[in-house]
Amino acid sequence: MQVPISEIFCSVQGEGPHVGVRQAFVRFVGCNLNCSYCDTNVERPAFCNFEKVPGTNEFQELPNPLDVETVSELLNSYENVHSISLTGGEPLLEADFIAEMDVSRPLYLESNMTLPDMAKKISDKVSYVSGDVKLIDEFEGEDFESHLERTFECFRTLRNTKDRECFCKLVITKNTAVDDILNIVDSISGYVSCVVLQPVTQKHFAPEINFMLKLQNDLLDSIDTLIIPQTHKMWGCL
Numbered sequence: 451m452q453v454p455i456s457e458i459f460c461s462v463q464g465e466g467p468h469v470g471v472r473q474a475f476v477r478f479v480g481c482n483l484n485c486s487y488c489d490t491n492v493e494r495p496a497f498c499n500f501e502k503v504p505g506t507n508e509f510q511e512l513p514n515p516l517d518v519e520t521v522s523e524l525l526n527s528y529e530n531v532h533s534i535s536l537t538g539g540e541p542l543l544e545a546d547f548i549a550e551m552d553v554s555r556p557l558y559l560e561s562n563m564t565l566p567d568m569a570k571k572i573s574d575k576v577s578y579v580s581g582d583v584k585l586i587d588e589f590e591g592e593d594f595e596s597h598l599e600r601t602f603e604c605f606r607t608l609r610n611t612k613d614r615e616c617f618c619k620l621v622i623t624k625n626t627a628v629d630d631i632l633n634i635v636d637s638i639s640g641y642v643s644c645v646v647l648q649p650v651t652q653k654h655f656a657p658e659i660n661f662m663l664k665l666q667n668d669l670l671d672s673i674d675t676l677i678i679p680q681t682h683k684m685w686g687c688l
């Protein structure tokens with residue numbers, strides 16, 4: 451099976467409760483959403499950029515699409531990795547490909563959690579789920595209620611168990627409404643190990659510090675809640 455990939459590199463996880471662990475990253479292309487703050491190009495490129503030696507910023511250009519055996523081998527070539535981050539774009543769009551991957555380290559999924567039928571295809575294959583809930587101010591589609599239903603179904607499918615860690619991230623902007631967060635967390639708190647509030651990285655769009663601390667305090671009444679910004683952006687790694 452073959453799919454286009456935009457990049458394969460080795461770095462450290464820059465977001466969420468596992469920040470700092472060394473990971474191999476595979477970035478799939480294409481997304482079913484269009485978040486206003488998105489920091490990633492989701493277009494399909496002619497080549498996949500493969501960073502052979504971690505930290506060098508030197509990339510080998512591999513013609514797209516790539517087959518699943520090649521991608522698995524490239525990911526397995528990195529040393530000492532804790533896990534393999536499946537990101538994008540939206541990796542669940544390529545659930546059939548992910549189901550066929552043969553890699554030596556646990557899979558860590560970064561997802562917008564809106565494609566429950568695809569989630570079912572890989573529920574036994576992923577060990578970590580970083581589920582990023584998209585709020586109404588990010589949602590441009592027709593029907594926000596069914597977006598939320600699909601999100602909750604994804605969390606049910608990929609929920610936290612003894613074999614799979616699932617946590618929730620919420621990107622907070624200056625437009626975020628407290629009630630939206632409280633309602634969403636109420637609906638998914640039974641499926642996740644913790645909630646991470648991730649302030650949007652663009653300064654002009656970022657929430658007030660007081661707002662973040664008050665929101666954390668409100669959520670702590672019902673669930674473990676962390677505030678963790680994107681750390682890889684601070685020191686400029688991939």
Ligand SMILES: C[S@@+](CC[C@H](N)C(=O)[O-])C[C@H]1O[C@@H](n2cnc3c(N)ncnc32)[C@H](O)[C@@H]1O
Pocket residue numbers: 465481487488489490537538539540541560561562581582619621648649650651652680
């Ligand atoms: C580019 S997305 C790809 C995976 C998946 N589509 C998703 O949204 O989770 C990876 C992560 O980057 C986060 N992200 C993207 N742009 C951001 C920004 N400007 N500030 C903070 N986090 C951002 C997303 O919210 C998500 O957690």
Ligand SMILES: Nc1nc2[nH]cc(C(=O)O)c2c(=O)[nH]1
Pocket residue numbers: 461462463464465490537538560682687688
């Ligand atoms: N270092 C690093 N950590 C990350 N965590 C989530 C990322 C993503 O784009 O999904 C990401 C990324 O692009 N780089």
Ligand code: SF4
Pocket residue numbers: 481482483484485488489490492538539540562
């Ligand atoms: S879902 Fe993820 S990749 Fe897609 S637009 Fe939003 S942040 Fe970007």
Ligand SMILES: [Mg+2]
Pocket residue numbers: 489490
């Ligand atoms: Mg990123």
